Amino acid sequence: MKILVCISNVPDTTTKITFTNDNTQFNTSGVQFIVNPYDEIALSRAIELCEGGKGTVTVINVGEVATEPTIRKALAIGADDAVRINAAPRDAYFTAYQIAEYAKSSDFDVILCGRESIDYNGSQVAAMIGEFLNIPSISIIKKLDFDGSTATIEREIEGGKEVISVTGKFIASCAEGTAEPKIPNMRGIMSARTKPLQVVEAKEIAQLSKVQQFETPAPRGAVKLVPAEDATKLIDLLHQEAKVI
Amino acid sequence: MSVLVYVEQVDGKFKKSVFEAVSYAKAIADKQSSNLTAISIGNVGENELKELGKYGASKVLNVSNDQLKNFVNQAYAAVIAEAAKKENADVVVLSNSFSGKGLGPRIAVKLEAGLVDGAVELPQLDGGKFLVKKTAFSGKAFAITELTSAIKVIALNPNAFGTKENVTDATIEAFNPEVKSTDLAAIVKEVIRATNKISLPDAELVVSAGRGLKGPENWGMIEELASLLGAATACSKPVSDADWRPHEEHVGQTGIAISPNLYIAIGISGAIQHLAGVSSSKVIVVINKDPEAPFFKVADYGIVGDAFEVVPKLIEALKAHKG
Numbered sequence: 381m382k383i384l385v386c387i388s389n390v391p392d393t394t395t396k397i398t399f400t401n402d403n404t405q406f407n408t409s410g411v412q413f414i415v416n417p418y419d420e421i422a423l424s425r426a427i428e429l430c431e432g433g434k435g436t437v438t439v440i441n442v443g444e445v446a447t448e449p450t451i452r453k454a455l456a457i458g459a460d461d462a463v464r465i466n467a468a469p470r471d472a473y474f475t476a477y478q479i480a481e482y483a484k485s486s487d488f489d490v491i492l493c494g495r496e497s498i499d500y501n502g503s504q505v506a507a508m509i510g511e512f513l514n515i516p517s518i519s520i521i522k523k524l525d526f527d528g529s530t531a532t533i534e535r536e537i538e539g540g541k542e543v544i545s546v547t548g549k550f551i552a553s554c555a556e557g558t559a560e561p562k563i564p565n566m567r568g569i570m571s572a573r574t575k576p577l578q579v580v581e582a583k584e585i586a587q588l589s590k591v592q593q594f595e596t597p598a599p600r601g602a603v604k605l606v607p608a609e610d611a612t613k614l615i616d617l618l619h620q621e622a623k624v625i
Numbered sequence: 626m627s628v629l630v631y632v633e634q635v636d637g638k639f640k641k642s643v644f645e646a647v648s649y650a651k652a653i654a655d656k657q658s659s660n661l662t663a664i665s666i667g668n669v670g671e672n673e674l675k676e677l678g679k680y681g682a683s684k685v686l687n688v689s690n691d692q693l694k695n696f697v698n699q700a701y702a703a704v705i706a707e708a709a710k711k712e713n714a715d716v717v718v719l720s721n722s723f724s725g726k727g728l729g730p731r732i733a734v735k736l737e738a739g740l741v742d743g744a745v746e747l748p749q750l751d752g753g754k755f756l757v758k759k760t761a762f763s764g765k766a767f768a769i770t771e772l773t774s775a776i777k778v779i780a781l782n783p784n785a786f787g788t789k790e791n792v793t794d795a796t797i798e799a800f801n802p803e804v805k806s807t808d809l810a811a812i813v814k815e816v817i818r819a820t821n822k823i824s825l826p827d828a829e830l831v832v833s834a835g836r837g838l839k840g841p842e843n844w845g846m847i848e849e850l851a852s853l854l855g856a857a858t859a860c861s862k863p864v865s866d867a868d869w870r871p872h873e874e875h876v877g878q879t880g881i882a883i884s885p886n887l888y889i890a891i892g893i894s895g896a897i898q899h900l901a902g903v904s905s906s907k908v909i910v911v912i913n914k915d916p917e918a919p920f921f922k923v924a925d926y927g928i929v930g931d932a933f934e935v936v937p938k939l940i941e942a943l944k945a946h947k948g
Contacts, residue, residue: 393878393898397765417879472730472740496726498763498878502742507698507730516699516811519727522872532814536873537723538635539824542696543815550811556865556872556880588739588774592756595767597904603911603921608930611938614910615946617926622908624830624887625854 381435381526383426384486386479386493386505387454388416389447393498399594406499406594415450417561418494418554420457425524425559426492427458435489436460440482442475444468448577456564456572467582471589472500476508478582483513490531491551495520500591506553516550522557628654629714631705632665632677632685633696633724635818639673642720642783642827644680649779649786650718651681652747657716662686664708664800666693666701671797678795680788686712686800693804695813696724700804702731707802709736709776721780722826729780739772742780745884745905763878763901783827784884825874828857831885831906833876835861835899837892837913837932841869846936847891853943859883861893877902892932895920912936 391397392412400407415423426437439459441451444466451462465478483491496503503519510517522541523534533544536555564572606614618625630650632643647663654661663682665674667689674685686708693700705728709717717732719725721742733740741757745767749756754771757779761768825831832851838844844858851858858874865875876883878898888906893899895911895918903909904923911924914931921927928935 391762393901396897397762399766473733476730476734500761500768501759501763501882502740503726504730504733504740504742507727508734510699511702511731511734514807516697517727517731518811519698520723535723537816537818538640538827539820539822540816540818542813542817545812545814546810548810556875586737586774588733588737588772589741590771590773591761591768592771593769594761595758595769596765597767600909600923600925603924603927605927605929608928608935609938611928611935611942612945614926614928614939615942618887618908618910619946622887622925624908 381430381490382488383430383435383437384483384488384491385419385423385426385437385439385459386491387419387423387439387441387450388494388497389413389441389443389450390416390497390499393417397596403594404592413450415453416494416497418496420561421556421558422492422494422554423454423457423459424562425554427562428559429526438463440465440479442467442469442478442582451577452572453564455575456568457562458568461576461578463578463580465580465582470587472502472504472508473588474585476505477512477585479505480509480512481583482580483509489549493553495553495555503553506551510551516546518544518546518550518552520555521552522555524552524554524558626657626659626715627712628657628659628661628716628718629709629712630661630663630682631717631719631728632663633720633722634665634667634669637667637669637673639676640827641788642722644788645783645786646718646720646781647677647680647682648789648791649747649781651791652789653716653718654681656750660684662712662714664688664705666704668694674797675795678793679790681791681793682795683793685795685797687797688800690801690804692809695816697809697811697813698724698727698731699811700808702728702735703805703808704802705732706735708800715776717776717778719780721782725780729778733778736776736778737774738776738778739774740778740780741770741772744779744781745785748779760882760905764882764904765901782884784829784886823855823857825857825859825876826881826883828885830854830856830887831859831883832856832889832891833859833861833893834864834891835893836863844870846940850936850940850943853940853947861899890920891936893920894918895923
């Protein structure tokens with residue numbers, strides 16, 4: 381089995397988000413970048429499925445040379461090789477198109493990615509790749525198993541889950557539960573340095589969306605403290621003042 | 626030109642988030658002086674379809690086809706894109722639900738349309754620009770995104786816009802485009818839905834608890850409080866990582882982001898990753914025994930106290946309040 385895993389280079393989850401240039405650009409100064417945590421889940425499941433010589437895992441990232449440490453981290457976790465599409469990602473449409481074009485030229489059985497990236501929070505790339513390649517796309521999965529060439533997938537829905545069966549090529553975006561994120565070991569880190577990382581130039585496609593400006597949420601007023609013994613007062617405030625119950 | 630809204634049904638019924646999407650789409654149609662058409666896929670009765678008129682849909686395309694009984698995003702996207710072409714729609718609206726997230730991007734590619742998911746406000750149409758505000762950085766910020774394509778697709782966050790009545794007599798029209806078998810390659814084997822629980826992304830009220838609860842055996846009082854309020858239950862990351870609660874209850878940066886009317890956080894300190902997922906809640910109540918807990922800084926109301934003493938008191942007070 382050949383699995384392609386899409387990884388995104390995102391700010392560490394503890395990052396305080398600030399902007400520069402009149403709130404038009406994300407301020408990357410001092411920010412630590414990591415493999416998008418959901419993509420790490422997808423990668424971990426891909427590695428599990430290929431363990432013991434059952435297949436190979438290729439990671440792909442659309443990014444400029446600065447994302448290579450993140451790609452090496454994915455190789456350290458256990459991917460066999462990597463591809464970097466050499467371009468700053470413009471929007472999900474651009475990213476999905478680049479990955480779909482690369483996937484067309486290679487013979488992957490399955491493509492996996494995370495449910496969303498934790499920066500722009502689009503959950504767009506997986507389903508867009510599915511559409512570009514005209515293959516099924518299953519978004520926000522919690523479980524993925526194979527029986528021969530048939531995959532059984534659990535997808536999250538409001539208040540429950542759906543069990544889906546797919547035979548043949550597909551793409552899925554993974555959420556928590558699909559796998560425990562793997563942590564690179566020393567051998568992985570050492571071998572990551574020499575694993576193949578191919579750089580491919582991006583293809584041109586129309587830009588359909590563009591972030592014009594960022595805003596940070598309005599600060600809340602000071603907290604109104606209620607004495608611990610006076611629970612009734614809190615209920616009254618929520619009923620009469622906040623009007624939420 | 627017209628606006629098309631996809632109305633997701635669950636067991637033949639529409640949820641509140643659907644009426645929110647219809648209200649939102651109607652407001653866009655009004656801004657553009659165009660008409661609103663809704664498209665429903667699956668077996669929905671006429672009375673339920675007529676409900677869409679209440680929020681401003683003047684036409685409802687009803688796709689009732691046994692092949693489309695279950696949600697398969699590939700096939701549904703093809704049908705919705707066909708409807709958009711037929712209705713000459715320049716804006717397509719849907720809910721940013723679990724299914725919507727799998728659907729919007731496929732529709733966007735089919736129509737070569739720019740897509741904004743997680744929209745929280747009506748588009749601003751300034752000087753010929755089409756700008757939509759959406760959540761970004763897991764709730765730590767918003768991004769004003771410009772869509773430059775001829776057709777635009779917008780996935781609206783639940784509980785962001787509200788419902789607005791706009792009574793119209795909706796005409797219902799059967800719509801039966803051909804469904805390609807290649808679009809049905811993913812087969813739905815089973816749908817498991819808890820009917821007695823409020824689903825977290827849809828919930829208007831949420832009671833959430835963290836490590837301060839000390840163990841899964843102590844969730845009884847959390848569930849009791851939630852059930853009295855008619856709220857969904859949620860938890861912090863350490864709690865779901867320790868398997869005290871299921872993953873789907875985990876809210877925060879790597880779990881799910883929610884924006885209920887009321888979020889009650891019990892025994893959660895308020896790490897930046899947790900705050901990211903809940904900061905757009907309209908009212909936040911924090912109960913924590915540590916007065917220095919960072920969560921108090923973003924709370925509207927707070928009680929400094931031990932959850933094991935405060936929660937039972939809250940339950941009593943709530944019972945009294947409800948009479």
